[in-house]
Amino acid sequence: EAEVAQSPRYKITEKSQAVAFWCDPISGHATLYWYRQILGQGPELLVQFQDESVVDDSQLPKDRFSAERLKGVDSTLKIQPAELGDSAMYLCASSLGEGSETQYFGPGTRLLVL
Amino acid sequence: DQQVKQNSPSLSVQEGRISILNCDYTNSMFDYFLWYKKYPAEGPTFLISISSIKDKNEDGRFTVFLNKSAKHLSLHIVPSQPGDSAVYFCAASAGGGSQGNLIFGKGTKLSVKP
Numbered sequence: 402e403a404e405v406a407q408s409p410r411y412k413i414t415e416k417s418q419a420v421a422f423w424c425d426p427i428s429g430h431a432t433l434y435w436y437r438q439i440l441g442q443g444p445e446l447l448v449q450f451q452d453e454s455v456v457d458d459s460q461l462p463k464d465r466f467s468a469e470r471l472k473g474v475d476s477t478l479k480i481q482p483a484e485l486g487d488s489a490m491y492l493c494a495s496s497l498g499e500g501s502e503t504q505y506f507g508p509g510t511r512l513l514v515l
Numbered sequence: 516d517q518q519v520k521q522n523s524p525s526l527s528v529q530e531g532r533i534s535i536l537n538c539d540y541t542n543s544m545f546d547y548f549l550w551y552k553k554y555p556a557e558g559p560t561f562l563i564s565i566s567s568i569k570d571k572n573e574d575g576r577f578t579v580f581l582n583k584s585a586k587h588l589s590l591h592i593v594p595s596q597p598g599d600s601a602v603y604f605c606a607a608s609a610g611g612g613s614q615g616n617l618i619f620g621k622g623t624k625l626s627v628k629p
Contacts, residue, residue, distance in 0.1 A: 405558075434616060443519075443604050443619025444559070457616060492558050496615070503549060504617055506558035 403427040405507035407493050413513045419481035422510045425474070426495030432456075434504060435468055435478050436492040444492050450476060451498055483514045518542045519607050521620035528627050534592040536623050538605030541586065545607040549617065550579060550590045553602045562603075563590070595627045 406425040414420050426433050431452050436444035447466065449457040452473040461468065465484070470476040480487055490511050494504040520539045528534045536550075546567040551559035565572040565579045565588070572579050578591045592599055602624045606617040 407558075432615065441621065443606070443621050444617070445619070446616040449616050490556075494558075494617075502547065502615070503561055503564055505561060506551070509556075509558045511556060 405493055405495055405505055407491075407507035407510055409510055410508060411511050411513075413515065414483050415515050416485055417482040419479065420483050420512065421480075422478045422491050422493075422512075424476045424478070424493030424507060426476075426493070427505055429497070430495035430505075431473075431498030432496045432504075433470055433476050434494040434496075435476070436494065436506075438490040438492055438509075440489075444490075447478070480512075483512075485514050488512055488514045516541070517620075518545075519605055519618050519620040521603075521605055521623050523623050524621070525624040525626070528595045528625065530597055530627055530629050531594045534590075534595045534599065534625055534627065536590040536592075536603050536605075536625065538588050538590075538620055539586060540588075540607050542607070542609060542618075543586070544609040545618075546610060547608045548579070548581060548588050549606045549608075550577075551604045551606060552599075553604060553622070559604055592625075595625075597627050597629055600625055600627050 433450045435447040438444040448461045448468045450470045468478045490509045492509045493507045496504045549564040550562045553559045563577045581588045602622040604622045605620040
């Protein structure tokens with residue numbers, strides 16, 4: 402069964418350091434999403450790609466976060482510099498990209514900033 | 516203001532009985548609703564969805580009911596099994612494109628006791 406791949410699964414870093422997360426969506430899925438989930442809350446969208454283009458990055462803290470999907474397949478989310486409040490689960494999801502539809506999530510990257 | 520609300524943070528049910536998880540929403544533009552199941556340190560797993568043109572969708576032990584006039588949906592699990600113990604998230608989206616991102620509730624932790 403096709404799955405969304407993410408790496409690393411866990412990341413511990415010190416504040417002010419740079420971190421990067423990688424996501425490989427399900428093959429053929431045009432839409433890719435990055436979500437952040439804080440403990441006790443539901444996931445919240447950070448950025449949405451349609452192929453290689455950003456569709457929605459209104460909730461992305463652009464002073465420190467960046468995301469790219471250069472070839473419209475896999476994607477990287479970067480934080481620089483990391484802050485204590487960035488500790489959370491970072492989730493990648495993908496969908497076919499044809500309107501309201503099911504999104505499939507990867508296992509996530511749990512980030513701890515010390 | 517939360518657009519998707521899960522007002523019960525937790526629910527405890529005996530094995531073999533019915534589990535009913537509830538979700539309310541405020542945005543009348545939502546046209547697609549999903550339930551996800553999440554274990555600790557893992558990404559959300561898609562369970563079942565329903566389009567706003569339907570009022571019921573069933574998949575094995577899982578049934579989702581949608582009451583558009585009340586802006587309410589519920590997930591029924593019958594019979595409940597200990598392996599169903601997890602956090603359940605209700606999510607909604609509106610029309611695809613830049614509105615296709617999912618808005619999640621805060622989740623309900625289900626405990627199924629043997």
